[in-house]
Amino acid sequence: DIQMTQSPASLSASVGETVTITCRASENIYSYLAWYQQKQGKSPQLLVYNAKTLAEGVPSRFSGSGSGTQFSLKINSLQPEDFGSYYCQHHYGTPYTFGGGTKLEI
Amino acid sequence: EVQLQQSGAELVKPGASVKLSCTASGFNIKDTYMHWVKQRPEQGLEWIGRIDPANGNTKYDPKFQGKATITADTSSNTAYLQLSSLTSEDTAVYYCTRWLLWYFDVWGAGTTVTVSS
Numbered sequence: 001d002i003q004m005t006q007s008p009a010s011l012s013a014s015v016g017e018t019v020t021i022t023c024r025a026s027e028n029i030y031s032y033l034a035w036y037q038q039k040q041g042k043s044p045q046l047l048v049y050n051a052k053t054l055a056e057g058v059p060s061r062f063s064g065s066g067s068g069t070q071f072s073l074k075i076n077s078l079q080p081e082d083f084g085s086y087y088c089q090h091h092y093g094t095p096y097t098f099g100g101g102t103k104l105e106i
Numbered sequence: 107e108v109q110l111q112q113s114g115a116e117l118v119k120p121g122a123s124v125k126l127s128c129t130a131s132g133f134n135i136k137d138t139y140m141h142w143v144k145q146r147p148e149q150g151l152e153w154i155g156r157i158d159p160a161n162g163n164t165k166y167d168p169k170f171q172g173k174a175t176i177t178a179d180t181s182s183n184t185a186y187l188q189l190s191s192l193t194s195e196d197t198a199v200y201y202c203t204r205w206l207l208w209y210f211d212v213w214g215a216g217t218t219v220t221v222s223s
Binding site: 001032034036038043044045046049050085087095097098099 | 141143150151152153155156165166167168201203208209210211213214215216
């Protein structure tokens, strides 16, 4: 099974800063990767799919990059509403493993 | 509007089983794959498995094999997750979600399962 290693596990940043979250796959998953944001007590919401395609309605300050085994999610000019947890998830065959998550505190 | 309506919270005793439901509206579950995801308190997301409602074919993460059973009833447009031999490790929120080619695009609100005597 493919393992997804996400870092950092937690992150504290200020409004206006730029942060980057990384996700590493244990084997080549090409671009079969999505990023989700989850607010406390809510269901996850899609941010990025196919590694770098922004989901509809997601602000352009979010961007995804990478392919193969190394991926990243970058958030430019952090806004207060960006706090929450972020998860990467691959879909290169089952099981569709999630990364361990990154908790972003603003 | 595309929605997934999940059943209410469950309080179950250790060793018991529970069956959660996820009813879709605004789309036909036969046209997609339905997945279930587990989230323990203050923990990350774990993919449990998925079903193709058109033919009942299922796939599971190996660690949930024997613990979880996913089924679907296309007549009621509902997917189900049954959990057996419950322990405290099964206390979690369980989400159903729709797979749309490249990603999970619609999620249910989650069902909280608490295992306690």
